[in-house]
Amino acid sequence: MTDIHDLLGPYQSDLTDAEIETLAVRAGQYRTQEHEHSEAIFPSSSYVFKSAAEAQATFRGELEGNVYSRYTNPTVRTFEERLAAMEGGEAGAATASGMAAILSVVLAHLKAGDHVICSQSVFGSTINLFEKYLRKFGIDIDYADPVNTADWKAKSRAETRLFFLESPSNPVMEVADLEAIAAVAKDVGALFAVDNCFCTPAIQRPLDFGADLVIHSATKFIDGQGRCLGGAVVGSKELIEPVVGVLRTAGPTMSPFNAWVFTKGLETLSIRMKAHTENCAVVAEWLSQHPKVARVNFCGLASHPQKALIDKQQRLAGGVLSFEVEGGKDAAWQVIDSTRMISITANLGDTKTTITHPATTTHGRITEEERLAAGISQGLIRVAVGLENPQDVIKDLARGLDAL
Numbered sequence: 001m002t003d004i005h006d007l008l009g010p011y012q013s014d015l016t017d018a019e020i021e022t023l024a025v026r027a028g029q030y031r032t033q034e035h036e037h038s039e040a041i042f043p044s045s046s047y048v049f050k051s052a053a054e055a056q057a058t059f060r061g062e063l064e065g066n067v068y069s070r071y072t073n074p075t076v077r078t079f080e081e082r083l084a085a086m087e088g089g090e091a092g093a094a095t096a097s098g099m100a101a102i103l104s105v106v107l108a109h110l111k112a113g114d115h116v117i118c119s120q121s122v123f124g125s126t127i128n129l130f131e132k133y134l135r136k137f138g139i140d141i142d143y144a145d146p147v148n149t150a151d152w153k154a155k156s157r158a159e160t161r162l163f164f165l166e167s168p169s170n171p172v173m174e175v176a177d178l179e180a181i182a183a184v185a186k187d188v189g190a191l192f193a194v195d196n197c198f199c200t201p202a203i204q205r206p207l208d209f210g211a212d213l214v215i216h217s218a219t220k221f222i223d224g225q226g227r228c229l230g231g232a233v234v235g236s237k238e239l240i241e242p243v244v245g246v247l248r249t250a251g252p253t254m255s256p257f258n259a260w261v262f263t264k265g266l267e268t269l270s271i272r273m274k275a276h277t278e279n280c281a282v283v284a285e286w287l288s289q290h291p292k293v294a295r296v297n298f299c300g301l302a303s304h305p306q307k308a309l310i311d312k313q314q315r316l317a318g319g320v321l322s323f324e325v326e327g328g329k330d331a332a333w334q335v336i337d338s339t340r341m342i343s344i345t346a347n348l349g350d351t352k353t354t355i356t357h358p359a360t361t362t363h364g365r366i367t368e369e370e371r372l373a374a375g376i377s378q379g380l381i382r383v384a385v386g387l388e389n390p391q392d393v394i395k396d397l398a399r400g401l402d403a404l
């Protein structure tokens with residue numbers, strides 16, 4: 001390990017024997033001649049050279065150095081190094097949003113004629129990206145059940161190049177067997193990408209279970225306070241290099257300011273994920289005792305049908321739950337509309353608790369049949385529990401539930 005007292009310039013990236021909480025506050029640090037303790041921010045679009053010859057050498061890549069912030073930026077680089085270290089990956093690439101991360105992976109690693117297998121329960125915009133835009137460029141997509149590994153195998157073809165999933169799934173918290181699906185992907189010769197936005201590396205590290213790429217919307221728990229949009233891809237150098245190529249050419253890169261916010265967000269990620277999980281568990285236990293609640297989906301409940309798999313893959317249950325009330329949409333809307341504090345929004349991963357009705361928001365564009373196949377009834381409500389006192393969240397939910 002580098003002696004931190006000697007650190008000047010780039011980049012504290014050899015903390016390979018350190019634990020994740022240490023990596024979160026130390027990895028990737030860049031220190032300037034000012035000897036600042038907290039990470040500096042470099043909001044500069046371009047960089048200067050001492051001479052024409054130095055400019056030429058830097059442009060050619062013979063000299064290490066920054067050229068232009070669509071290519072490299074020290075603040076962005078610190079975030080990439082830190083997140084990659086926490087995910088246990090060799091390299092990372094930061095993007096303008098989570099969707100830009102998914103798009104960059106697709107542009108870097110797929111071509112016309114390729115076939116993608118995507119979990120049937122992923123973020124709505126991911127399905128839109130695949131259906132509206134990938135198909136336009138001659139890429140075919142099939143959807144598989146994340147809890148049924150055999151389904152992934154059955155839908156594979158010679159042209160299958162990418163497996164894509166989220167685990168646990170949104171909003172019903174079904175867990176995919178990452179190791180088993182990674183084995184199928186390897187067999188088929190497909191890359192296996194996991195959108196790790198719900199867990200973050202503080203809870204789950206998909207690369208440890210054989211995934212090739214981890215994708216993030218940093219907008220959610222990595223920021224953790226609902227301020228900035230951003231995303232990232234982590235994996236081996238070999239797989240990240242083409243992604244960086246797309247970013248440099250097409251330009252959906254992360255702004256230095258956002259990278260700085262996310263870098264500081266990573267420092268408190270582990271303790272925040274613990275607090276989100278603890279609060280979520282208190283709310284989930286209360287909901288499961290409530291006579292008007294038919295079902296609670298939360299990875300921390302002893303009754304979760306995939307408890308053993310959760311214990312294997314996740315350090316914690318996470319901060320999101322969903323529950324079902326009898327009485328369909330009207331009852332669900334009544335519970336949502338009776339809240340006075342909880343934010344009615346489809347966003348998650350914020351200090352503020354959020355509540356949403358998946359059937360008419362995040363999953364409003366798919367058919368009722370597809371919704372039911374994914375376990376999303378009209379009575380289902382999703383809550384991403386924040387950092388308020390959970391008793392106040394319970395009080396806010398009780399108002400509507402008690403009146404049903």
Ligand SMILES: *Cc1c(COP(=O)(O)O)cnc(C)c1O
Nearest residue numbers: 097098099123195197217219230
């Ligand atoms: C929000 C989200 C995205 C998209 O991220 P943006 O930063 O909004 O572009 C992708 N996947 C999941 C699971 C998300 O929750």
